[in-house]
Amino acid sequence: MAAFAPKVDPLISRCQLGDKTAFRELFHRHRGDVGRIVQRMLGPVPEVEDIIQDVFIQVYRTLQDFQGNSKFSTWLYRVAVNTVLMHRRAQQSRPVLVAESTRPVPNDRLEPDEEAARRERIRAFYAVLDRLPEKKRTVFILHEIEGMNPKEIASLVHAPALTVRTRLFYARRDILRMMQQEPALASLASELLGSDDDQPSSEEES
């Protein structure tokens, strides 16, 4: 029986041959997707652009491994997710500075700039997510924020879809528990939802 070689996009084939012009085109075509997934997995941290660079360098190094057996976007996501996870592991091995500037500063002043306030709330939400174990955190972000289904996530994290669903269940439960136990987080949740009618808010009671 004849074997069928998967068809690979000509642009990717050119990149695999070391054509940097083609790789530049690949970069332009996919940078938005890579930027979005890296940003959402890491949250608003300053090194996001560095990690995006790392993703594309890793793509360049390993593009030979892509043989067209899956969609290129799926393969690219896998590289991006793995790069982010490696970065986070490396971050965990780095010491936390004992310096005033690195300690959480209570934000007791109102930001006049609404955009800055919104960013601060997002940062705080990622701080909640950072309290989750890495596997649950990854699954939660990919599903709830990135909008992937468990089957897609399973192929990215090399785990059965059922395991992904289980991690998702426990991730949600843990986040809700953290938010319920800390009033500050519950109020953050209200702020994140803005003026939605169905938001849960302790302030609405009063």
Add this chain to the structure above:
Amino acid sequence: MNQPLDARWLKKVAQKIAETSPEFDWDRVETAVFQRLEREPAPRAPSSPAAYGRAVTAGLIAAAVAALTLSVSQTPRHDLSTALAGPTVHDAVPADIVATHEPQAFEHEQWARFHLHAPGRLRVLRMDDRVSLHLLEGKLEVDVSRRDALEAVTIRAGNVRVAVHGTLFSVELREGVVQTQVQQGSVVVGPASRGNTEGWLLIGPSTGYFDATIGQRVAGHSYVDQPLVLHRSETPSSPPVIVQPTQPQRDLSAPSPVASPKIRPPQPLPNALDDHLAATTLQAIRQNITACYRRHLPSSNEGVTIHAQIHISIHVAPDGHVTFARFDPPLSPRAQSCASEAVQNAAFPSARESSVLELSMQLSP
């Protein structure tokens, strides 16, 4: 009307986050990516999928072995980045630089210069767009001019990790103490271990002393400081001597002890695990990591093979679960992910206290 915090509500919060579109300076990212690509070796030429696993891989492995087998007969280079370049540096046995009688000076891509005093020994763990070194003995002076990447250079000495933030400084390992002197810029010093550790920011000019075993700061250390005179020569004074590392090797072929099936009366828990008590689990970890390595680094069929020697520190909680593990050096991303999972999933016997187990192993395809 109030509603409890539930999954539906949480989904809405996540969707709010998803609505935010990230903004990047794509021109800057693109420029940086393609500058870095200029330093990358050309990718392997693809062929048919069937041939991919044989001829191309064999050529790649042969090239990697040639690049990494830095025998004494090869002419030493001043610029280690040339000698050590390659995408598989992490998978291979790292090279050592030894200053026996004369100091050794070298540089990397014109943004990092190093001066190893004699006697001294330095292991190069990584040297591409970032530099990671392990100071095994002696004193190393470092001059890093690059400021575009956080912690572009890291140096380990004992259990102390020094991360460089664009600076001029030295690290000296002596009598179980790591002395870090910063002349310009700043470095972060802390334990070379995972987890929630604390570090110290040294801003030049300043000096800090750290216990090489536990990675903690030592107050009022007694040995006398020498004035910090750093060598900022533009060209290396003498070529470095590169030798193969001399890490201790274990006989992996020897079978590890197997737990006896005999029923024994309950025994008090040991205070901590040792190699004997953890032998069965360590042997299982060895087998799983070897399988990971073989799965993700296929051997060629032309007799060229890559061996890697790694050391793993495994921290075990009293209930027997692994709290964290450190691989030195790390494997390639896929092999590392697989190996990390193998360690994380290991279940050790219980003990009264936490334990730290050391595992050295040689990996062969």
